[in-house]
Amino acid sequence: MKINKLVLENGLRVVHVQDVNTQMVAMNIVYDVGASDEDPQRTGFAHLFEHLMFGGSKHIPDYDTPLQLAGGENNAWTNNDITNYYLTIPSQNLETGFWLESDRMLELAFTPKSLEVQREVVIEEFKQRNLNQPYGDIGHLVRDLAYKVHPYAWPTIGKECSHIEQATMEEVKDFFFSHYAPNNAVLAVTGNVDWERVVALTKKWFGPIPCRKIKPRHLPQEPIQTTERRLTVTRNVPVDALYMTFHMCGRMDKDYHTYDLLSDILSNGQSSRLIRKLVQQEKVFSSIDAYISASRDPGLFYICGKPAGDITLEEAEKAIWNELELLKNETVSEEELEKVKNKFESTQIFSLNNYLNLATSLAQAELYAKAEDTFDEVKKYRAVTSSQIKEMACRLFRHEQACILYYKHQ
Numbered sequence: 001m002k003i004n005k006l007v008l009e010n011g012l013r014v015v016h017v018q019d020v021n022t023q024m025v026a027m028n029i030v031y032d033v034g035a036s037d038e039d040p041q042r043t044g045f046a047h048l049f050e051h052l053m054f055g056g057s058k059h060i061p062d063y064d065t066p067l068q069l070a071g072g073e074n075n076a077w078t079n080n081d082i083t084n085y086y087l088t089i090p091s092q093n094l095e096t097g098f099w100l101e102s103d104r105m106l107e108l109a110f111t112p113k114s115l116e117v118q119r120e121v122v123i124e125e126f127k128q129r130n131l132n133q134p135y136g137d138i139g140h141l142v143r144d145l146a147y148k149v150h151p152y153a154w155p156t157i158g159k160e161c162s163h164i165e166q167a168t169m170e171e172v173k174d175f176f177f178s179h180y181a182p183n184n185a186v187l188a189v190t191g192n193v194d195w196e197r198v199v200a201l202t203k204k205w206f207g208p209i210p211c212r213k214i215k216p217r218h219l220p221q222e223p224i225q226t227t228e229r230r231l232t233v234t235r236n237v238p239v240d241a242l243y244m245t246f247h248m249c250g251r252m253d254k255d256y257h258t259y260d261l262l263s264d265i266l267s268n269g270q271s272s273r274l275i276r277k278l279v280q281q282e283k284v285f286s287s288i289d290a291y292i293s294a295s296r297d298p299g300l301f302y303i304c305g306k307p308a309g310d311i312t313l314e315e316a317e318k319a320i321w322n323e324l325e326l327l328k329n330e331t332v333s334e335e336e337l338e339k340v341k342n343k344f345e346s347t348q349i350f351s352l353n354n355y356l357n358l359a360t361s362l363a364q365a366e367l368y369a370k371a372e373d374t375f376d377e378v379k380k381y382r383a384v385t386s387s388q389i390k391e392m393a394c395r396l397f398r399h400e401q402a403c404i405l406y407y408k409h410q
Contacts, residue, residue: 004195010211011183025191028359033179034081036151044158055114057104070096081296091192102205134237150222181212188363191355232406243405245300264340266290327393
């Protein structure tokens with residue numbers, strides 16, 4: 001696939017790949033702002049803006065209706081590192097997408113009504129997902145246990161509802177103009193549109209937007225954990241749950257792909273180690289999973305599960321440690337490693353065949369480094385060896401850098 005690139009005078013980076021096998025076009029804008037850029041006393045702002053960006057902009061009171069009338073769809077998501085907005089639209093109506101996205105990059109409406117409506121939506125989401133749902137506060141508990149200085153200590157939804165409840169219009173405007181700007185964003189366009197048209201539409205609609213002074217990012221680095229951390233809580237939930245986390249590298253680190261394959265060996269599919277041994281054979285867990293946070297700064301390797309029957313959390317934890325010791329003491333077979341590599345490669349190929357998934361991958365890769373990295377991922381996973389997996393298990397699965405949460409039912 002040929003990747004075309006452009007950088008506007010205002011700093012907006014544009015990447016493009018044409019796909020003539022569809023009649024649609026995807027536009028994906030990723031802003032280099034996430035929950036980790038928030039004031040610790042005003043968390044949840046990045047997520048609030050995920051909603052505010054659909055509440056009307058300077059010249060367009062309603063974002064969704066014009067897009068829907070043009071046959072388009074849209075959505076957005078936020079994490080601790082970035083905020084991602086995307087839409088799909090028929091190729092002949094593409095200019096509608098450029099018009100809508102550029103206007104909300106220029107300036108939001110910032111009406112009291114929009115702020116109050118979206119504030120209520122976000123607060124209600126916080127209550128439904130994190131306060132009133134079984135196991136809803138696990139993300140808060142685990143992050144707070146694992147991080148002591150880094151802003152990954154709170155999830156995207158924020159620390160508490162009061163931070164959004166007390167947010168003023170002045171604070172909201174300051175957050176927008178400090179982060180949402182052409183010189184803090186990447187636009188990826190994929191689908192049935194040629195490069196010349198993308199360049200023309202980008203210059204027409206995004207070119208006039210001024211660059212802004214972006215608030216510098218000075219994130220404190222998390223100190224190395226040297227002693228095991230434990231927390232036990234009791235909640236009104238059906239069954240106990242166990243969460244174990246270990247500190248790992250960031251997304252751009254050379255070891256990232258080894259960590260990812262290690263998590264797949266543990267729990268990707270019915271034949272993976274934890275599921276085959278602890279769920280199917282020994283019936284220690286009713287469900288279990290291992291995954292990584294994939295965050296830009298050093299993140300977390302998670303192992304979590306719900307014990308089966310009368311199995312205690314202590315017994316469940318011991319069973320996990322036994323499996324981790326096997327990884328540390330025995331070399332993974334070439335066949336087992338090849339299996340998880342094949343799974344990743346097939347998933348990656350199918351994903352990038354979709355023009356929307358491709359736009360998302362290109363935008364994030366360009367933001368972090370360069371869009372071309374999107375097509376190098378398989379090669380990087382293929383290069384990981386069995387000895388690297390063993391070495392990584394020895395470095396990772398140590399008691400002194402483990403955070404363990406016992407989540408008990410009443």
